[in-house]
Amino acid sequence: AGIGLASKKGIVIKGANYLDSLCKIGTVFLDKTGTLTYGNFDVGKVVPIGMSEDQFMKYLLAAESRSDHPIAKAICLHKNISSIALAQKHYEEIPGQGVKTEYMSHIILAGNALLLQSNKVKFDEINAAGTPIYLAVDGRYAGYVLLKDVVRDKAKLLIKKLDELGIKTVLLSGDKIETVSEVANEVGIKEFYAKLLPQDKTKFVEEAIAKRNDKNLIAFAGDGINDTPSIIRADVGFAMGGIGSDMAVENADVVIMQDHPLKIYDSIQIARKTRAVAIFNIVFSLFVKLTVITLILLGVLGQAGMLVAVLADTGLTVLLTLHSLSLIYRKIK
C-alpha cells in the first residue's frame, strides 16, 4: 500500500525494502544540474575568438550534437544537427568535463575549464555568473558560450523540509564553484562542493557510507549518466525520471516522475507513514490478542469466549488489512 501511495504521487519505489531505508535517511547528497536546477539551459553570450560566430557555432554543434547532456541539448535546441552528428569520427564524451570529437579533420573540444586544462589548451577562465562552455579547435582556444540555468521550483522548500526532519543536505556538482555556491545559497544548502568528477561524487558517498550507522543512511539524488555510480553506491539512490538518463533511472531505487524535487521529501514521508501503520498494526494486534487470551484464561468471558477469540483473530486481520490499505488514500503534507 505504501508503494501504491507513492506511485499515485508520481514516485516509483522499486521494492518494499527501500521503504524501510527511506525512513532512516540521515544525509542526502544532491546533484546540481538537472536535479536542483531545471537543466534547461538558456544560451546567453556567444564569444568566438579567432573565427566568425558561424564557424564557432558549427564546431560547437559538431561536438554537442551527439551528447545527451542537458547542456548539449540546450546548445542544439532548434538546430538542424543530424548531418553534423553523422560526420564525426572518434566521438568521446568525458563525464563531468565535456566532449572530444573529430569533425572534418579538426579535433574539437567542448566543455568546462578542466577539459581544456587537461588537454593543455591555453585560455582565460570566465568568472561571470553562469556556466561557460569553452571550445578548442585543433588544440587552440576558440571562445566560449555562456549558459544560464534556473533553480527548480520548490527546490528551496525541499531543503527546508529535509532540514526540519533533521536530514543533512550536501550539494555535489561538476560545475564551477561560483555557480555552485550561487545555487547552494539560493536553495539554502550550507555544505557544497564544486568541480567534481563522477568518481569524486562517488567518493563522497562512499566515505559517508563508511562512517554512517544503521539509523543514518546515505541517499544520493541525481539525473545524469555521471551520477549513476553514486546512485548505485548510496543506500538509497534517487533519480529524476524526466530529465534523467536511462542509466540513472534504471539503477535508482526511487524514481521521481515529473522531476519535482519536493517528491524526495514526499517519498520519505510516505515511507514513515507506512512504517507507522505497520508498527501500529503489530502492536495493536498483539495487544488485542493478549487481552483476549488473558480474559479467556481468567474465565471472564464465559460462553462468549469462542466468539470473541474468532473476532480477535480473523476480525482483527480484516480490520488491520483495511487499515493498511487505507494508506493508499492518505494525504502527504
Ligand code: ADP
Ligand atoms: P552536475 O554535477 O552539475 O550535474 P555534470 O557533472 O553533468 O554537472 O557536468 C559538469 C560540467 O562538465 C558541466 O558544468 C559542463 O561544464 C561540463 N560538461 C559535461 N558534459 C558536457 C557536454 N556534453 N558538453 C559540454 N560541457 C559538458
Ligand code: MG
Ligand atoms: Mg546532473
